[in-house]
Amino acid sequence: MRPAMPSDSDTATLAETFRLLGDPTRLRILFFCLEAPRSVGDIAESLQLSQSLVSHHLRLLRGARLVRGNRLAKQIFYELSDRHVSGMLADMAHHVNEEN
Amino acid sequence: MRPAMPSDSDTATLAETFRLLGDPTRLRILFFCLEAPRSVGDIAESLQLSQSLVSHHLRLLRGARLVRGNRLAKQIFYELSDRHVSGMLADMAHHVNEEN
DNA sequence: AAAACATATGAATATGTATTTATATGTTTG
DNA sequence: CAAACATATAAATACATATTCATATGTTTT
Numbered sequence: 001m002r003p004a005m006p007s008d009s010d011t012a013t014l015a016e017t018f019r020l021l022g023d024p025t026r027l028r029i030l031f032f033c034l035e036a037p038r039s040v041g042d043i044a045e046s047l048q049l050s051q052s053l054v055s056h057h058l059r060l061l062r063g064a065r066l067v068r069g070n071r072l073a074k075q076i077f078y079e080l081s082d083r084h085v086s087g088m089l090a091d092m093a094h095h096v097n098e099e100n
Numbered sequence: 101m102r103p104a105m106p107s108d109s110d111t112a113t114l115a116e117t118f119r120l121l122g123d124p125t126r127l128r129i130l131f132f133c134l135e136a137p138r139s140v141g142d143i144a145e146s147l148q149l150s151q152s153l154v155s156h157h158l159r160l161l162r163g164a165r166l167v168r169g170n171r172l173a174k175q176i177f178y179e180l181s182d183r184h185v186s187g188m189l190a191d192m193a194h195h196v197n198e199e200n
Numbered sequence: 201a202a203a204a205c206a207t208a209t210g211a212a213t214a215t216g217t218a219t220t221t222a223t224a225t226g227t228t229t230g
Numbered sequence: 231c232a233a234a235c236a237t238a239t240a241a242a243t244a245c246a247t248a249t250t251c252a253t254a255t256g257t258t259t260t
Contacts, residue, residue, distance in 0.1 A: 022119030
């Protein structure tokens with residue numbers, strides 16, 4: 001039996017994850033951190049975003065445990081913390097542009 | 101080489117898809133139509149939503165080609181039209197609840 | 201301990217969007 | 231062709247949220 005419909009509660013949980021992935025700025029941050037752990041400053045500079053904006057988005061991603069930060073000296077390096085989401089993002093990026 | 105970061109344009113496209121998946125009501129509709137093609141009325145009744153609301157959401161999903169409708173007599177049956185998204189949704193539903 | 205640095209937080213604002221209510225469109229059956 | 235039916239659209243509203251600007255927190259150097 002392949003398609004078992006998730007409960008409303010599980011669906012809500014998933015929707016919350018997708019909602020967070022659904023903002024272009026956040027998604028850019030995630031893809032950038034998918035390649036390697038990145039400091040907040042690096043993210044801001046590389047993606048041409050204000051430090052504040054990056055920090056705000058990271059907070060949301062942290063709150064959903066999509067991302068985790070490790071301090072190294074002065075900087076905090078963020079990386080993706082959910083394997084399924086990481087894999088799914090890589091897969092989606094790989095298949096984008098395919099006409100169904 | 102596994103992780104190739106998508107272009108900003110592709111990232112925006114993906115974000116738009118995720119944004120649409122990021123609403124609980126829409127996601128419930130999608131999971132319901134993932135099991136089998138469903139008429140608008142069936143969706144509304146089964147998920148306890150107004151016909152108007154269902155129609156509005158279906159319009160957005162149609163606009164992004166995530167869903168496609170086929171008319172059969174009086175009713176229009178909607179089904180998912182993107183294989184990758186369908187597979188990804190099934191996979192996500194399967195792995196939800198796992199503590200990474 | 202003070203200064204410098206990197207990151208986080210708060211308030212304000214502007215824009216987006218989900219839902220409802222009312223009505224329209226279009227297909228089908230009598 | 232008219233009546234009935236299923237779906238779609240429009241306008242209004244209430245709420246969420248992305249971004250900016252200003253400032254705070256906390257860690258690390260000197």
